[in-house]
Amino acid sequence: MDTASLIKLVGLLKKQQLASLGTLRNGQPFVSMVLFAVADDFSAFYIHTSKLAFHTQDFLKNPVVSLMIMEAASANPDPQQLARISLSGTVSAVNAEDDNFGRAQLLYLTKFPQSEPLFGFTDFSLYRITPENARYVAGFGKAFNLTLASLREAARVSS
Amino acid sequence: MDTASLIKLVGLLKKQQLASLGTLRNGQPFVSMVLFAVADDFSAFYIHTSKLAFHTQDFLKNPVVSLMIMEAASANPDPQQLARISLSGTVSAVNAEDDNFGRAQLLYLTKFPQSEPLFGFTDFSLYRITPENARYVAGFGKAFNLTLASLREAARVSS
Numbered sequence: 001m002d003t004a005s006l007i008k009l010v011g012l013l014k015k016q017q018l019a020s021l022g023t024l025r026n027g028q029p030f031v032s033m034v035l036f037a038v039a040d041d042f043s044a045f046y047i048h049t050s051k052l053a054f055h056t057q058d059f060l061k062n063p064v065v066s067l068m069i070m071e072a073a074s075a076n077p078d079p080q081q082l083a084r085i086s087l088s089g090t091v092s093a094v095n096a097e098d099d100n101f102g103r104a105q106l107l108y109l110t111k112f113p114q115s116e117p118l119f120g121f122t123d124f125s126l127y128r129i130t131p132e133n134a135r136y137v138a139g140f141g142k143a144f145n146l147t148l149a150s151l152r153e154a155a156r157v158s159s
Numbered sequence: 160m161d162t163a164s165l166i167k168l169v170g171l172l173k174k175q176q177l178a179s180l181g182t183l184r185n186g187q188p189f190v191s192m193v194l195f196a197v198a199d200d201f202s203a204f205y206i207h208t209s210k211l212a213f214h215t216q217d218f219l220k221n222p223v224v225s226l227m228i229m230e231a232a233s234a235n236p237d238p239q240q241l242a243r244i245s246l247s248g249t250v251s252a253v254n255a256e257d258d259n260f261g262r263a264q265l266l267y268l269t270k271f272p273q274s275e276p277l278f279g280f281t282d283f284s285l286y287r288i289t290p291e292n293a294r295y296v297a298g299f300g301k302a303f304n305l306t307l308a309s310l311r312e313a314a315r316v317s318s
Contacts, residue, residue: 017232017238018232018241020179020181020190020227020229021190022179022188022189022190022225023188024187024188028183028223028225029181029182029183029188029189029190029224029225030181030225030245030247031179031180031181031188031190031225031226031245032227032243032245032294033227033229033241033243033296035238035239054245054294064187064188065188066181066187066188066189066190067190068179068190068191068192070177070179070192072232073176073177073231077273078273079176079177079194079271080194080271080273080274080277082192084191084192086189086190086213088187088189112238112239114236114237114239115239118239135191135213137192
């Protein structure tokens with residue numbers, strides 16, 4: 001990947017707050033909004049969602065999801081040129097008794113301090129999305145297929 | 160629906176340029192970015208995409224899609240409060256020889272004049288998404304289930 005595309009990718013994953021989550025709902029695609037925080041090595045994306053929400057009900061039944069993150073609309077006067085990445089992966093719960101719960105919670109709350117009260121709600125839980133591969137579009141006609149290994153490599157060279 | 164939520168809904172559909180499209184890819188959800196223009200009566204959402212893109216390949220195989228539109232991140236300091244709508248519907252091609260092609264193309268290009276050259280590309284086509292129902296979240300804990308009839312009614316009262 002060229003350096004300009006790599007810089008954009010790192011910006012997408014680290015600076016954006018919102019992502020579009022695709023789940024399976026009665027066998028059909030369903031897209032909803034989530035807040036996310038990414039692990040330093042890009043190997044995990046954390047979300048904190050309610051069991052009352054459609055998307056949580058969906059991925060608890062079928063953990064295969066898609067997570068799409070795009071550049072802010074203000075980044076380019078031509079919206080078709082905006083950078084975006086569609087990650088495909090699997091969701092698993094991060095429970096309070098798990099070894100990595102504290103670190104994941106800290107990562108999430110450092111990015112979203114206003115969400116702290118939600119950790120006291122019994123319907124909310126922390127979930128980890130482990131990406132298996134991704135389609136990264138750095139601009140019009142400039143697309144890359146990435147693996148978990150190439151995401152980790154992007155994290156390594158940019159840290 | 161309360162008036163404040165209705166005003167937000169109309170703003171989402173009319174003012175936003177970008178949406179997240181959910182398709183089925185090998186039986187799994189896949190989310191990507193699209194530009195969209197909505198018909199005045201909210202009964203159709205037009206997109207203009209390339210057959211080289213994953214999402215077009217997906218919906219030509221299986222026309223059931225989800226289209227999610229969210230408020231700009233700048234609209235609220237708490238991203239969890241942003242308004243968003245997840246529409247479920249079906250894609251169909253709008254061909255140049257169809258009666259409504261001219262009107263749909265004009266609607267799309269009025270919103271995205273910079274996309275005019277793409278209408279000369281043979282891999283790009285205009286597609287219509289007909290929504291069947293929608294999940295509209297006007298803010299934290301404020302959700303509505305909408306039908307095509309309620310979308311049309313929202314268009315009528317706001318015009």
